[in-house]
Amino acid sequence: MDRRELAAFLRSRRERITPADVGLPAGPRRRTPGLRREEVATLAYISTEYYTRLEQARAPRPSREVLAGITRALRLSDAERDHLHHLAGEPPGPAPGPSREVRQSILDLLNRLPQTAAFVTSAAYEVIAWNDLAAALMEDFSAVPRRERNLVRRVFLGSRPLAQRLYGVSNADSFARTAARRLRATAARYPDDPEVAALVAELLAGSAEFVQLWASHDVSAEHTLVKAFQHPVVGPITLNCDVLEIPDRDQQMVLYTAAPGSPSEEALRLLAVIGTQRMDVTL
Template identity: 40%
Template sequence: MSLLSSVPVTTDKDERRRALSAFLRSRRERIQPDEVGFAPGGRRRTPGLRREEVAQLAGVGVTWYTWLEQGRDINVSAQVLEAISRTLRLDRLERNHLYTLAGIALGPAKTDCSALPQSVQKMLDQLSPYPAQVLNARYDVLAFNDAYRKVLIDMAAIPLEERNLLWLTFASDEWQCAFADGDSIKQHMVAGYRAALADHLGESSWQDLTERLLASSPLFAELWERYDVAAPSARIKILDNERVGILQMEAVNLWVSQQGQMRMTTYTPVDEDSEAKLHQLVNS
């Protein structure tokens, strides 16, 4: 047997099973026994519910659930996943994430695309003085307008291969956009990336970005281990600009691809003071 033939090959299915195992364990460990009617007494080796308790509440076999959480190659039905979702108190996004990792489709397959028609850039330019950008699900910055360069970060000065918001936020000194609520934003970004990754397990570009972030940023690694998932949403962000001070901006998303893989994010002021400061920055 050659050395090459003895090296195990990691497949997309292997990645999904490992991710499913870790996700189920993290959701199980966050539920306290007394929250679901079990006595809290007795020494527990790990926090949260035991596997047998999850199996009992979900109405499935203990061995079967143990195999599922261990990432074994077993068949699973939507009915059983629904019971586990209810038992683990998963919200809508977490439930969808569980189905995706288990290989059960909830909708049409998604495709990833980085090509944008010129009309999208024209739209971005017309939004000035409001900063706007287009992102794909991996947080790659595909396009931006001049207001985005002046108010948030001069993305044009950053090499194409580094124009990724996760990389700029967690691992690069180039990220000069100081959000006063940066901790919350970072948590939401990592959770959004984990949710999107479920549709791209085994893809080299996603795997490479994840590994680089884990190796470069202890904070990203810490947030990654929480196994939280989130969806893009309209959020008020507090920008602390060194020239004009605090701006309160609402980040609103508009999806520009049929399958929701690319979105345009526009930042609009939420008060008159922020509006005036924004015009000052863009027009200077």
């Protein structure tokens, strides 16, 4: 265990993250660059005293569970996670939870699709990247907390009409079945991830529909090829839906496109001009 290098690495990663990145309020008197130590400790489910000692190079070797918590709290990339483990003298194992890091090439691709509403979801159905047209069509994801960007939480625990309007759930029942099946498979791949476990527990406690679907133990997802939106500004839009797998990150890119020459194509063109400035959705 290289305590000094570990301490320096933790400080550098903590200071680069803003409170907004993890769904925390910035507050008017924040002077610490990035997150505070106690905030990292809370997000990692460890004591503030122990995390402070890690950054001061005074702590004993952290366990794999502690390292997994710190990885999630600091939003480390796969390479950074492995580096953290090596510094702690603990060889890295499989990824502890769904990756939220989107490859730069994927981010570039999103921005190179001006006539396509495109976004990326994690294995837990969290929207983690999107282009401008997706924000105009669905919702300005940057304006809502990270927790509210989870599609499966919205469809089971939110208002169905709202979920349909925001996320293009033309067949809410079909989307719910697919979401429950994919989430069961995700929970099996990441059995030790507390966020996935907490999401499943929340859905089981709050949705009788999810309880019924979860009890079926189905894992084969259905595929919806057409999505219908009722947009508050441009009206109804019917779009083709294609889903591309990003296997190395266990993520999906969702692409919404309109048939050439259709009224929906004209609506998408209008949305590309309007952007999110005239969105009047009330959450």
